[in-house]
Amino acid sequence: MPVATGEHLYGMVIDVDKCTGCGACSVACMSENNIGTLPDETDKIRSITWLRVYQIDNGRPYPDTEVAFFPRPCMHCGGSWGGFFQQDADPEGHHTPCVSVCPATATDYDDETGIVSQIPTRCIGCRYCVAACPYHARYFNWYDVPWPGGLEQSLSPYVAPRMRGVVEKCTFCYHRYQQARDKEFAGGEFGEMDYQTACTEACPSGAITFGDLNNPEHQVSKLLRQRHKHAFRLLERLGTNPKVYYMTKREWVRKRADNYLPGEKIHRFAVGS
Amino acid sequence: MSALDDSRFWPEGVKRCSPERFGLWMLCCGALLAWALLSAFLCLYKGLNQTAMNDYFAFGVWIVVDLAIIALGAGAFFTGFLTYLLRTDELKNIINAAVIIGFICYSGAILMLGIDIGQPIRGWFGFWHANVHSMLTEVMFCITTYLIVLIIEFVPLILENRQINKIPEFNVFAHHLHRIMIVFAGTGTFLSFFHQGSLGGMYGVLYARPFAFREGFMIWPWTFFLFILSAIASGPSFTTLIVMLTEKVSGRRLTSHKVKMLMAKISGGLLTFYVLLKLADTYYWAQVTSAKAGVPFSFFYSDGPYGIWILILEIVVGGIIPAAMLLAPMVRKRYGLLALAMVLNCFGAVMNRFVMTIQTLAIPVLPFEKFIGYLPTWQEWGIAAGVVGYGFIIYSLAYRYLPVFPQEPELNKG
Numbered sequence: 269m270p271v272a273t274g275e276h277l278y279g280m281v282i283d284v285d286k287c288t289g290c291g292a293c294s295v296a297c298m299s300e301n302n303i304g305t306l307p308d309e310t311d312k313i314r315s316i317t318w319l320r321v322y323q324i325d326n327g328r329p330y331p332d333t334e335v336a337f338f339p340r341p342c343m344h345c346g347g348s349w350g351g352f353f354q355q356d357a358d359p360e361g362h363h364t365p366c367v368s369v370c371p372a373t374a375t376d377y378d379d380e381t382g383i384v385s386q387i388p389t390r391c392i393g394c395r396y397c398v399a400a401c402p403y404h405a406r407y408f409n410w411y412d413v414p415w416p417g418g419l420e421q422s423l424s425p426y427v428a429p430r431m432r433g434v435v436e437k438c439t440f441c442y443h444r445y446q447q448a449r450d451k452e453f454a455g456g457e458f459g460e461m462d463y464q465t466a467c468t469e470a471c472p473s474g475a476i477t478f479g480d481l482n483n484p485e486h487q488v489s490k491l492l493r494q495r496h497k498h499a500f501r502l503l504e505r506l507g508t509n510p511k512v513y514y515m516t517k518r519e520w521v522r523k524r525a526d527n528y529l530p531g532e533k534i535h536r537f538a539v540g541s
Numbered sequence: 542m543s544a545l546d547d548s549r550f551w552p553e554g555v556k557r558c559s560p561e562r563f564g565l566w567m568l569c570c571g572a573l574l575a576w577a578l579l580s581a582f583l584c585l586y587k588g589l590n591q592t593a594m595n596d597y598f599a600f601g602v603w604i605v606v607d608l609a610i611i612a613l614g615a616g617a618f619f620t621g622f623l624t625y626l627l628r629t630d631e632l633k634n635i636i637n638a639a640v641i642i643g644f645i646c647y648s649g650a651i652l653m654l655g656i657d658i659g660q661p662i663r664g665w666f667g668f669w670h671a672n673v674h675s676m677l678t679e680v681m682f683c684i685t686t687y688l689i690v691l692i693i694e695f696v697p698l699i700l701e702n703r704q705i706n707k708i709p710e711f712n713v714f715a716h717h718l719h720r721i722m723i724v725f726a727g728t729g730t731f732l733s734f735f736h737q738g739s740l741g742g743m744y745g746v747l748y749a750r751p752f753a754f755r756e757g758f759m760i761w762p763w764t765f766f767l768f769i770l771s772a773i774a775s776g777p778s779f780t781t782l783i784v785m786l787t788e789k790v791s792g793r794r795l796t797s798h799k800v801k802m803l804m805a806k807i808s809g810g811l812l813t814f815y816v817l818l819k820l821a822d823t824y825y826w827a828q829v830t831s832a833k834a835g836v837p838f839s840f841f842y843s844d845g846p847y848g849i850w851i852l853i854l855e856i857v858v859g860g861i862i863p864a865a866m867l868l869a870p871m872v873r874k875r876y877g878l879l880a881l882a883m884v885l886n887c888f889g890a891v892m893n894r895f896v897m898t899i900q901t902l903a904i905p906v907l908p909f910e911k912f913i914g915y916l917p918t919w920q921e922w923g924i925a926a927g928v929v930g931y932g933f934i935i936y937s938l939a940y941r942y943l944p945v946f947p948q949e950p951e952l953n954k955g
Binding site: 311313314322324338348362363365367368369370371372373374390391392393394395396398399400401402403404406407408409410411412431432433434435502503505506507508524525526527528529530532535 | 588589590594595596597599600657658659660663664666667669670671672674675676677678680681743746747748749750751832833834835836837901902906907908909910913
């Protein structure tokens with residue numbers, strides 16, 4: 269479990285066995301966070317998709333073919349608290365991969381929430397963070413977003429659109445956290461449902477669960493406790509320490525989530541403890 | 542006397558080509574610069590979509606060229622260190638050329654970086670909002686300050702131009718700058734050691750990129766030390782190579798062969814040390830570091846165009862062979878073989894920067910990601926060519942009008 273120094277530690281649990289790959293989470297994310305359509309959307313390696321849905325298969329021919337989907341937001345890595353690849357005793361540990369490399373402190377790890385922030389107005393566009401992220405969760409604005417035909421009228425007033433030449437990524441809909449805090453400040457209650465990401469709300473099959481990993485009452489914590497045998501994270505052994513957990517009962521899906529030497533057995537890291 | 546005659550500006554006792562021929566050469570270099578200017582305009586006006594870079598290849602040919610020329614430009618600080626701090630008098634005959642080449646490499650790299658970042662106007666944020674954990678912050682600080690040192694080292698040479706030197710104030714100023722040059726040589730050495738290392742550290746710290754990641758000593762990954770060594774091994778070779786190229790083009794002897802042999806010996810010794818450490822590093826990385834990440838060594842060389850040949854090309858052809866050649870007195874004595882060894886030495890350093898940049902990004906880390914190719918656009922090549930053109934112009938002007946080579950009049954008598 270990632271280490272928390274603050275009050276909250278927000279994370280996500282995605283049930284891969286429930287995900288149908290419909291892409292509603294991606295669409296909701298784009299709409300919520302003012303992600304525009306680029307002049308050339310055929311060029312997919314420049315498309316901006318804060319939450320991308322990867323399709324994988326078990327590599328077997330029909331009729332044994334099985335398909336699974338990995339919705340991939342920013343992992344909001346906490347950095348390796350257990351040392352290089354979580355195997356060595358390394359008291360120094362690592363920072364979040366993208367945060368430690370940014371020369372202009374345009375991205376930061378918030379100890380209060382565990383959320384990795386991005387400050388587009390401070391980003392110089394060097395793209396070192398893009399190179400550091402193994403999940404390809406960071407996107408550079410190669411173009412000015414055109415917002416054709418009055419589309420700018422539909423922009424959300426809570427999220428600033430980004431300019432050309434800067435990097436952007438999933439923020440776990442941080443503006444919604446701010447809205448929940450505002451409500452709390454005004455005397456209201458900050459409940460579990462007051463801060464939910466757009467993708468979580470949009471998922472029709474209920475595959476995405478979001479909440480405070482520090483709060484044992486939140487559904488994410490309960491899920492990780494109850495189904496910890498089925499939980500895992502992407503590229504776990506690198507020691508990036510993501511806060512996005514996946515769940516599956518299928519062994520082949522779990523195996524596709526990390527790299528293994530030939531003949532090596534799957535490493536199982538303790539989850540929810 | 543021709544109206545274009547500029548011989549009064551030439552250094553004392555030397556000959557240069559006709560102004561017409563020189564002008565033609567400048568025009569050729571200017572064509573490269575024009576290509577670069579057009580490319581730069583497009584990249585700044587339309588954005589970096591003019592390049593072939595993408596969210597997989599966040600860095601491209603510009604970063605490779607940047608890293609390569611900064612490594613090759615290391616001849617300036619290391620020759621300065623040997624000349625002024627270790628008092629290797631023989632190298633005074635080549636130090637001016639080393640400083641000019643260093644200045645070209647560093648200023649060219651900074652100009653290139655100005656185009657490479659998405660928001661050039663915010664370039665100064667790296668200083669104002671500096672992140673002390675980032676190797677890139679260290680690179681930005683040290684490269685910029687070292688360029689200032691290089692300018693200070695270059696200024697006295699400019700002031701020694703035959704006509705400028707007639708102005709008493711400039712003469713005195715240049716003389717005094719020369720006297721305190723040891724201070725700048727020391728500062729340059731300190732700064733350069735750090736940024737050469739930080740450039741290597743930039744890749745070595747990428748612990749989520751198993752191809753690049755290296756363990757190390759305290760906060761410095763092994764690539765930090767390897768980049769320093771490879772830079773100081775290839776830098777003197779590159780300086781000497783440029784001098785040899787100038788000799789071939791101009792038909793004049795510029796430094797004695799003894800100076801070249803000394804530079805070669807220094808390069809050879811350092812390259813040998815580098816290659817030994819690089820082999821140890823590669824072995825440990827293949828057996829331990831990448832295995833911990835679950836990535837077999839063979840995987841790195843199994844996808845796309847980057848087979849094991851690229852490792853052999855870098856370490857054997859660009860490392861072991863030139864190291865053995867440069868250590869052999871027989872090779873050092875022969876002009877052609879010496880040049881070949883130095884070319885291979887520089888090639889090895891460039892290959893290392895290429896591999897650490899491009900191959901690192903090309904190899905997917907997620908098991909379900911694919912290998913993505915990258916081929917630079919003409920705009921990217923244009924900027925790279927512009928740096929070459931810019932370098933030729935500065936170097937040619939310096940060679941024509943400044944007393945770069947103290948031995949030249951003596952060596953070309955009669």
